[in-house]
Amino acid sequence: MNLELSAVWTRVQNLVQSFIVTIPNILIGLLVFVIFLGIARIARNAVTSLSQRAGQSKGISLVFSRIVSWLVLAVGVLVSLTVIFPTLTAASLFGALGVSGVAIGFAFKDIFQNLLAGILILVTRPFRIGDQIVSGDHEGVVEDIQVRATLLRTYDNRRVVIPNSELYTNRVTVNTAYPQRRLSVTVGIGYGDDISAARKLILDTLDGLDGLLKDPAPNVLVKELGDFSVNLDVRFWIDPPIRKEAVEAQDSVLEAIKNALPAAGFDLPFPTQQVLFHDQTETTDGNRNKQREGWPARQDDPQSRQGVQREAQQSPEQHQSEARQP
Numbered sequence: 001m002n003l004e005l006s007a008v009w010t011r012v013q014n015l016v017q018s019f020i021v022t023i024p025n026i027l028i029g030l031l032v033f034v035i036f037l038g039i040a041r042i043a044r045n046a047v048t049s050l051s052q053r054a055g056q057s058k059g060i061s062l063v064f065s066r067i068v069s070w071l072v073l074a075v076g077v078l079v080s081l082t083v084i085f086p087t088l089t090a091a092s093l094f095g096a097l098g099v100s101g102v103a104i105g106f107a108f109k110d111i112f113q114n115l116l117a118g119i120l121i122l123v124t125r126p127f128r129i130g131d132q133i134v135s136g137d138h139e140g141v142v143e144d145i146q147v148r149a150t151l152l153r154t155y156d157n158r159r160v161v162i163p164n165s166e167l168y169t170n171r172v173t174v175n176t177a178y179p180q181r182r183l184s185v186t187v188g189i190g191y192g193d194d195i196s197a198a199r200k201l202i203l204d205t206l207d208g209l210d211g212l213l214k215d216p217a218p219n220v221l222v223k224e225l226g227d228f229s230v231n232l233d234v235r236f237w238i239d240p241p242i243r244k245e246a247v248e249a250q251d252s253v254l255e256a257i258k259n260a261l262p263a264a265g266f267d268l269p270f271p272t273q274q275v276l277f278h279d280q281t282e283t284t285d286g287n288r289n290k291q292r293e294g295w296p297a298r299q300d301d302p303q304s305r306q307g308v309q310r311e312a313q314q315s316p317e318q319h320q321s322e323a324r325q326p
Contacts, residue, residue, distance in 0.1 A: 140155060
């Protein structure tokens with residue numbers, strides 16, 4: 001028992017002595033890491049300044065500065081480890097990193113994918129900070145393009161965090177990509193109304209509205225012959241193409257057309273259905289040569305249901321006698 005306690009005590013003393021011997025290396029390693037931490041901060045500021053002088057966007061300079069800072073910190077960690085553990089060689093350290101790198105790659109695959117997508121978005125710049133975009137079910141203003149995700153502020157003042165990989169691989173509509181934007185509304189008029197007169201009235205109405213561009217000028221096209229109305233596609237342009245201007249322009253256009261068309265005698269039809277009832281006490285179903293609602297035109301007028309039933313009850317001799325009568 002005493003021998004076992006003595007062996008344990010001896011081992012503890014050896015560990016304490018080795019730790020005391022390693023303390024200077026630990027302090028030097030921490031000092032080296034602090035130095036590299038300062039170098040990383042200086043490098044990040046330098047890259048940011050150079051990127052802004054080169055005319056790069058804020059997002060690109062931010063990403064590149066972070067990448068440079070991480071690389072400097074990674075080198076600082078490696079140097080600090082070799083200082084703290086002198087037996088740790090660079091070859092063994094890189095070998096361990098190579099083995100663990102595969103596991104880290106699988107574990108952080110989505111993070112690396114979003115990182116690369118964020119860099120590509122900042123470099124190619126399909127959209128920028130401040131643009132109004134539509135991605136899937138989300139629409140809003142781009143607040144920030146970070147390394148992992150893009151921050152979107154919706155029009156009802158909510159924040160949506162979208163991974164960069166989704167934005168880079170899926171369809172994105174940029175509403176503010178160009179200085180002008182075309183909008184359209186559908187207006188239905190009656191089948192008995194004059195299309196040319198309605199078109200002229202709508203164009204004259206739009207000409208008096210503020211916020212619509214004169215060049216390109218508005219136009220009105222026949223969109224379709226609907227079930228209840230002749231649908232006209234009213235097109236007009238706005239500048240700038242932001243959401244606020246688009247909503248206000250559509251509101252003013254629809255209100256002006258709604259007031260102008262009925263005042264000029266045009267009909268704004270709403271869905272209706274016509275139901276036709278047939279009186280089966282009549283001797284015939286009517287003259288098919290004059291009917292239009294679904295009856296095929298024939299020479300002989302069809303009999304009513306009562307006439308058909310009466311003929312079915314008669315014998316063949318009665319049919320022949322009725323046929324001989326003038």
